[in-house]
Amino acid sequence: MRVPSDAEIRALHERHAPGREAFELVWTHCAIVCEIAERIMAGGRFGVDADLVRAGCLLHDIGVYRLYDAAGGIDVKGYVRHGVLGHELLRDEGHPEAIRRFCSRHTGMGLTRDDIRRQGLPLPAGDYVAETGEERLVMYADKFHSKTNPPVFVSAGTYAVHVRRFGAGKAEAFQEMRALYSEPDLKPLAAAYGHALV
Secondary structure, three states: OOOOOHHHHHHOOOOOOOOOHHHHHHHHHHHHHHHHHHHHHHOOOOOOOOOHHHHHHHHHOOOHHEEEOOOOOOOOOOOOHHHHHHHEEEEEOOHHHHHHHHHHHHOOEOOOOHHHHHHOOOOOOOEEEOOOOOHHHHHHHHOEEEOOOOOOOOOHHHHHHHHHHHHHHHHHHHHHHHHHHOOOOOHHHHHHHOEEEO
């Protein structure tokens, strides 16, 4: 499988972004998640394909563009759909399933068929859970930055509190990943990007 280059991925973002502001928000977030994942992988002990992780980080939120309306507003209520929408976008662009799955498998700590039913989520019934080492690493790195207005870096402690509202199983899954991957040092990134660390 050929992994798309950074330039190809950026061009894909530019083609699908509904405007410059949306592009800057989503692309910058994806680039930050990539930097976080690279810091986590720096020790080289996880046995993952670094190029695939990089592509997954840079593509994981591309479906957000499909949530914007003609006036530039975003469908906040339907935001949980952005992963599935990204999966579809990359399918339409001809990318293989292994690349598309980074979109549909990174939301929260993974969404199961039961989560979708129990929470009444606007998603097709299915399991959207990270399975490969690469998918898990992208999902974990994504937890440390948010595209809120203004964007912020999110500490492990803050995310641990946030994820509890989705159930004990989600909190435990995050704690297991935290123990495996450790906590990335976000202070230098927060300073470089000028985003607060919460």
